[in-house]
Amino acid sequence: MPSAAATNLDYTPPDGGWGWAVVFGAFISIGFSYAFPKSLTIYFKEIQEYFLVSYSEIAWVSSVMLASMYAGGPVSSILVNRYGSRPVVMVGGVMVCIAMVLASFGTSIIHLYLCVGVIGGFGLAFNLQPALTIIGTYFHVKRPLANGLAMTGSPVVLFSLAPLNQLLFDSFGWRGSFLILGSIVLNCCVAGSLMRPVNKNVQPKPKTDLSECNEGASVDTSAQTDNLQPKENQNESSKQSCAHTFVDFSLFKHRGFLIYLIGNVVMFFGFFAPVVFLAPYAKHQGIDEYSAAFLLSIFALVDMFIRPATGLIGNTKWIRPRIQYFFSFAVSYSGICHLLCPLASGYVGLVIYAVFFGLAFGMVSALLFEVLMDLVGAQRFSSAVGLVTIIECGPVLLGPPLSGALVDIFGEYKYMYYACGVFMLVPGIFFFIMHHYNYKKLDEEQRQTMAVNMRTSEEAVQLKMSQDGTTAHETNG
Numbered sequence: 001m002p003s004a005a006a007t008n009l010d011y012t013p014p015d016g017g018w019g020w021a022v023v024f025g026a027f028i029s030i031g032f033s034y035a036f037p038k039s040l041t042i043y044f045k046e047i048q049e050y051f052l053v054s055y056s057e058i059a060w061v062s063s064v065m066l067a068s069m070y071a072g073g074p075v076s077s078i079l080v081n082r083y084g085s086r087p088v089v090m091v092g093g094v095m096v097c098i099a100m101v102l103a104s105f106g107t108s109i110i111h112l113y114l115c116v117g118v119i120g121g122f123g124l125a126f127n128l129q130p131a132l133t134i135i136g137t138y139f140h141v142k143r144p145l146a147n148g149l150a151m152t153g154s155p156v157v158l159f160s161l162a163p164l165n166q167l168l169f170d171s172f173g174w175r176g177s178f179l180i181l182g183s184i185v186l187n188c189c190v191a192g193s194l195m196r197p198v199n200k201n202v203q204p205k206p207k208t209d210l211s212e213c214n215e216g217a218s219v220d221t222s223a224q225t226d227n228l229q230p231k232e233n234q235n236e237s238s239k240q241s242c243a244h245t246f247v248d249f250s251l252f253k254h255r256g257f258l259i260y261l262i263g264n265v266v267m268f269f270g271f272f273a274p275v276v277f278l279a280p281y282a283k284h285q286g287i288d289e290y291s292a293a294f295l296l297s298i299f300a301l302v303d304m305f306i307r308p309a310t311g312l313i314g315n316t317k318w319i320r321p322r323i324q325y326f327f328s329f330a331v332s333y334s335g336i337c338h339l340l341c342p343l344a345s346g347y348v349g350l351v352i353y354a355v356f357f358g359l360a361f362g363m364v365s366a367l368l369f370e371v372l373m374d375l376v377g378a379q380r381f382s383s384a385v386g387l388v389t390i391i392e393c394g395p396v397l398l399g400p401p402l403s404g405a406l407v408d409i410f411g412e413y414k415y416m417y418y419a420c421g422v423f424m425l426v427p428g429i430f431f432f433i434m435h436h437y438n439y440k441k442l443d444e445e446q447r448q449t450m451a452v453n454m455r456t457s458e459e460a461v462q463l464k465m466s467q468d469g470t471t472a473h474e475t476n477g
Contacts, residue, residue, distance in 0.1 A: 019138030025194035026131035031153025067397035068121020073389025085130035089192030092126025100182030136378035148311015248383035256375035268395035270423025273403035302358030332428030334360035338421030342414035
């Protein structure tokens with residue numbers, strides 16, 4: 001059994017049962033959240049000609065939608081902490097449906113920004129964050145596998161929506177297609193209905209003994225730091241975590257959370273742009289449109305299979321205790337792929353790049369939220385992901401336009417790929433160094449905690465022996 005990160009929940013997660021139905025619901029919700037903005041690009045050319053706008057103006061539709069999805073994270077966190085995942089996901093599905101219906105009657109590009117971008121983006125936020133949070137309540141030992149399977153929803157939904165959108169576009173145009181997509185996205189409400197709250201009375205959580213404390217790498221950061229705090233702070237922290245009414249801003253004092261946040265802010269400047277510009281880069285090299293589009297299919301197919309495989313690997317006893325290193329490798333590997341992309345010549349070279357890029361993208365995506373949960377624990381994950389997403393909305397919004405500006409300035413795509421490679425490789429190296437430091441600090445704190453516990457136990461034994469001796473002496477006297 002892999003050594004799992006300790007959880008500070010007051011019950012033992014079932015690690016199966018109805019949890020797999022929850023994973024399927026999360027698969028649908030996460031799939032629509034990440035794939036929906038990308039799939040809408042099939043309609044951009046006709047919308048651009050209809051409203052007589054530039055390429056950059058139409059590209060902002062997807063960027064605003066993704067940024068709104070990330071910016072809505074804290075609001076989603078508060079609602080999940082207050083009402084649970086099920087109603088929030090269902091409301092999110094209704095919001096995206098309304099957004100697409102209103103957009104089908106759009107009279108200007110600003111109308112699409114507001115409907116598809118803002119309203120639809122917030123609806124996707126209400127699908128993404130609750131789905132990620134509820135997995136941590138059902139799974140502990142098998143959590144990396146469950147997260148990997150749920151994150152597979154993104155490439156699967158994208159792979160399915162791409163031909164469907166083309167068919168709808170050819171048959172009904174972009175307005176009719178938006179109406180039909182509004183009804184399709186209501187499947188998120190069905191997915192939300194599967195997210196039944198976990199039964200916390202199934203099995204009481206066993207107490208942690210000293211032998212379990214020996215597994216320093218298996219204890220999450222929040223649990224360890226809580227042990228070292230004064231009793232008053234522990235009580236205050238416990239009340240905050242139980243209340244879960246507002247976003248937990250004390251996470252900004254959490255060492256592991258800050259490492260994750262700093263690295264991810266830099267990483268997201270180069271995370272999405274290579275996907276957005278893959279087909280245009282192929283066309284720039286003289287490759288026909290259908291072959292260029294097929295590169296995205298190859299990328300999505302590889303991404304689809306690597307995500308659950310990454311979850312399986314991350315759940316092994318060799319990787320799980322030090323899963324942060326696995327994530328660091330995935331980010332660095334992605335950066336190296338982008339740096340080598342300009343060396344790929346011809347269509348065969350781009351196919352090879354699409355395969356290796358799909359591997360890298362799938363690994364990073366499968367581990368992205370699992371490593372955050374590993375750092376902060378399941379109880380604080382809802383607040384953590386809310387804070388992370390709102391801060392990351394800036395890089396998500398600006399990354400593709402800045403990458404496109406490099407193409408406009410230099411007239412070539414290779415400088416864009418070099419920049420994205422640097423934006424991925426630098427945080428990858430940063431993660432390696434800082435997580436090595438973090439693991440060392442955690443081990444030191446764990447040893448200190450064990451020493452304090454042992455001294456307390458010895459003092460208690462000595463006190464008990466002295467009391468027994470005094471009682472015996474009084475009895476003999």
